[in-house]
Amino acid sequence: MPNIKINNVQMDVASGMTILEAARLHNIELPTLCYYPDLGIKNDCRVCVVEIEGQKGLVTSCSTQVREGMSIKTHSARALNARKIIVEMILANHDSNCTACARNMNCELQKLAQSLNIEKNRFPSVLDKKLIDEGNECLVRNPNRCIKCGRCVDVCRSVQNISVLDVMGRGHQVTVSPAYGNNLNEVFCSYCGQCAAVCPVGAITEKDDTSIVWNALHDPDKHVVVQVAPAIRVSLGEDLGLPTGSIVTGQVVAALKRLGFSHVFDTNFTADLTIIEEGHEFINRVKNGGPLPLVTSCCPGWIRFAEHEYPEILKHISSCKSPQQMFGAIIKSYYAEKAQIDPKNIFVVSVMPCTAKKYEAKRPEMSINGRDLDVDAVLTTRELSKMIKQMGIDFRQLPEEPFDDPSQTTSGAAALFGVTGGVMEAALRTVKEVLDKRPLATIEFNDVRGIKGIKEASVTIQDKEYKVAIAHTLGNARKIAKQISEGKSEYAFIEVMACPGGCIGGGGQPYGTTNQKRIKRSESIYHIDDASIIRKSHDNPMIQAIYRDFLKEPCGHISHELLHTEYTNRKHG
Numbered sequence: 418m419p420n421i422k423i424n425n426v427q428m429d430v431a432s433g434m435t436i437l438e439a440a441r442l443h444n445i446e447l448p449t450l451c452y453y454p455d456l457g458i459k460n461d462c463r464v465c466v467v468e469i470e471g472q473k474g475l476v477t478s479c480s481t482q483v484r485e486g487m488s489i490k491t492h493s494a495r496a497l498n499a500r501k502i503i504v505e506m507i508l509a510n511h512d513s514n515c516t517a518c519a520r521n522m523n524c525e526l527q528k529l530a531q532s533l534n535i536e537k538n539r540f541p542s543v544l545d546k547k548l549i550d551e552g553n554e555c556l557v558r559n560p561n562r563c564i565k566c567g568r569c570v571d572v573c574r575s576v577q578n579i580s581v582l583d584v585m586g587r588g589h590q591v592t593v594s595p596a597y598g599n600n601l602n603e604v605f606c607s608y609c610g611q612c613a614a615v616c617p618v619g620a621i622t623e624k625d626d627t628s629i630v631w632n633a634l635h636d637p638d639k640h641v642v643v644q645v646a647p648a649i650r651v652s653l654g655e656d657l658g659l660p661t662g663s664i665v666t667g668q669v670v671a672a673l674k675r676l677g678f679s680h681v682f683d684t685n686f687t688a689d690l691t692i693i694e695e696g697h698e699f700i701n702r703v704k705n706g707g708p709l710p711l712v713t714s715c716c717p718g719w720i721r722f723a724e725h726e727y728p729e730i731l732k733h734i735s736s737c738k739s740p741q742q743m744f745g746a747i748i749k750s751y752y753a754e755k756a757q758i759d760p761k762n763i764f765v766v767s768v769m770p771c772t773a774k775k776y777e778a779k780r781p782e783m784s785i786n787g788r789d790l791d792v793d794a795v796l797t798t799r800e801l802s803k804m805i806k807q808m809g810i811d812f813r814q815l816p817e818e819p820f821d822d823p824s825q826t827t828s829g830a831a832a833l834f835g836v837t838g839g840v841m842e843a844a845l846r847t848v849k850e851v852l853d854k855r856p857l858a859t860i861e862f863n864d865v866r867g868i869k870g871i872k873e874a875s876v877t878i879q880d881k882e883y884k885v886a887i888a889h890t891l892g893n894a895r896k897i898a899k900q901i902s903e904g905k906s907e908y909a910f911i912e913v914m915a916c917p918g919g920c921i922g923g924g925g926q927p928y929g930t931t932n933q934k935r936i937k938r939s940e941s942i943y944h945i946d947d948a949s950i951i952r953k954s955h956d957n958p959m960i961q962a963i964y965r966d967f968l969k970e971p972c973g974h975i976s977h978e979l980l981h982t983e984y985t986n987r988k989h990g
Contacts, residue, residue: 422488436478451566454931509540512561518619525617550600555608563620569612578892609718610772610924634677648770648835648920651941656802656927657812662937667817686824687743688831692954697971717777718915727898728986736981745791746979770923797925829949837889837919838865841912883909
């Protein structure tokens, strides 16, 4: 426990701790730009510099470890002046048209400039304007706003293990982009959006579809409905002034109705439907000798990754559409028939924690006829938050309202889709009970919970032991895919999610998502499950009714037409 002084205050800190960690532990805030919790130390931006008594130069607090007797000044005249010069130089090579930026009023660089009292930059602009990369369905990359902090490079390389982005060039010519200056649609990118999630400025953002949704809401000829993913109810609140992990299910429904949506549906309904279809797909493969392991198909980032990197394993991936796409298909068939509305006049919006869902919705196979898409527009959590603010809605004061039928009744198992391991747990609850033909002795499968990168568990079904695995982040997905590709996988069933923590850590979630926040959101998801009256998908009476009245049987002819899809080998070279 080294004894040090920070700003003349004596304190004991843990050995190996950095100055930045020690300062924040004792409520002394130091500015950072390249530093991000859960990522590697880069000390590139140097805005966290501090002065150490007896040492000639300033040091970066994010990378300098404390040592016995160290006396640190975090806000000395030298440190403050250095920070101000660094930030002014960054601003001189930055598109400072802040009001046109998605991160306006929520930008780390903007806040830092304000805290350093930079009212007028002493350095002239040297910005060489570059073309904006916006040729894909999900992400917009604006190099004119990039501050070369390296966060996006780090998360893409070390967490997702894809390395789409890299730092290239020297000095003033440094850029961050895909290889050879290509655009994102010219290289393999999973569109997971983790780069956008960690970017401190507006250099990478999701493609904003709010204007498309507003236009639909204002069109008198459109019947505009919306579905809400499980993870939204435990994350939207923090973007609107509530504590991390706040459960705001009823307020989300109320806000969406005030925005003008005709009906507000819960994606949990088709999460339950997914479990029935995917569960029976697994049962059919076990009984009939189909290819195992069966791998979940809910995550579009994972699907795109598999198609491009490991197409040889596509036969192992469930043919089920994701809950988002299932709901769109159900709305434009079953719901349209019940409500006597022409499907062409129905506009389906999804609110998702994920940027890749925008890509998924535009896949041509995500439709019945190849033309009319199941889902017409996808909003991220951040985009919905933006629309609520635009409408002047005081979210914190909204009364709770229920979802509309047929999605008003859902199970706790469906809510688990929001966390890593949740799809697996929901599936096991149904598969085990259906095959064993008796109620579960214990409904929780705790071995599949937690934020460990790859989790393993064993479950006994009909007196036979099956091994299952759960992986989150594409770096871990690669390990699983490699095992399957080489025929070395010992698992019968595998869940894969592209984002850290699963959907609660999606690329479209509120900025500043860290492991600490992922854990709090996960705890709220498990609380929703615990408090649910129905906790198994196959016990949902509304799911039973849709099979009785419309789908007839799991994995049957109608469900294969509407709820299942196929994948494409997209590997080149």
